Amino acid sequence: MKTYKHLEVREIAAEIPELKKRAAQYPYMIAHMYSDIQCGENVHDEINWDELVELRAFDEKGELHIYEQNGGLKAVEITETEDCKEDTVVKYYPVRKAVCASAKRCVLAVKEYLEDDEDGQAVVVYTRPFGLEAKAE
Incomplete structure (x- = not known):
């Protein structure tokens, strides 16, 4: 794994x-x-x-x-883990109304976790949703 x-x-x-x-x-x-x-x-x-x-x-x-x-x-x-704050990027994506259970427009919050590659460059190694917010139109 x-x-x-x-x-x-x-x-x-x-x-x-x-x-x-x-x-x-x-x-x-x-x-x-x-x-x-x-x-x-x-x-x-x-x-x-x-x-x-x-x-x-x-x-x-x-x-x-x-x-x-x-x-x-x-x-x-x-x-x-607790020490991940500095190695994450947060992004927000709109969710189609037809898919979202809320009557309001939904926004999906996603975290991208960064690690260094063999050259020391930051790369995204995992992406996961962490929040879903209903927004006013």
């Missing part, structure tokens, strides 16, 4: 009851299913686990990333 300077990565058992329980611990979620996309705060009950392709449940400090692989689900839980 890949390791990062400012992130702890743990593989999680991919049984659906355990994944549902872990996902419920995070306030925000983006879920891609064969027939739908759910994005928003507290949309956990809208997930069709039989059709799930990929799910990211997240908050400011971590993420549960579930994805389909070889006909089954795989899952990793990623938490950031």
